[in-house]
Structures are given as C-alpha cells and as structure tokens.
Amino acid sequence: MTAHDLTRADWRTSTRSSGNGNCVEVATADGQVAVRDSKDRSGPVLAFDPSTWRTFLHGLDEVRRR
Structure with a gap:
C-alpha cells in the first residue's frame, strides 16, 4: 500500500449532499482520486x-437511471 x-x-x-452528515468527500492528490468520510x-x-x-x-449513473 502506498x-x-x-x-x-x-x-x-x-x-x-443533503447536509445530513452522511456524505463522503473527494479530492485529487498524487494522480489519484481520494475519498473519505x-x-x-x-x-x-x-x-x-x-x-x-x-x-x-458511470456505474452510479446507470443505477440511478433505472
């Protein structure tokens, strides 16, 4: 792991985000996409x-369209 x-x-x-605290945050760093609670x-x-x-x-978009 790096x-x-x-x-x-x-x-x-x-x-x-609806502001209810059940969110993730996303950032780009070191050529990667980072995700945290x-x-x-x-x-x-x-x-x-x-x-x-x-x-x-893309998969999320597909699920949302159903």
Whole structure:
C-alpha cells in the first residue's frame, strides 16, 4: 500500500449532499482520486486511479437511471 500526500488536497462534498452528515468527500492528490468520510476527516482514506473512479461514477449513473 502506498501512502499519498493529502496535506494540500482540496476536499469537496457533492453538491447533491443533503447536509445530513452522511456524505463522503473527494479530492485529487498524487494522480489519484481520494475519498473519505466527511464525519471522520482524520480517518482512513480510499484512493483510486482516475480510470477506476470514472468507471465507478458511470456505474452510479446507470443505477440511478433505472
């Protein structure tokens, strides 16, 4: 596992977030897409390569359209 430098990451929450605290935050860092729980900002972070992240988002769009 590789540690990524997230000190300068620009974390953002989805504009579709309802503000109920059940959100994730996303940032790009070190050529990866990083994801964390907005309630536990110092907790674990998942990192994905951009291609995998795009595939994931595409899958979400497909599910939403059903």
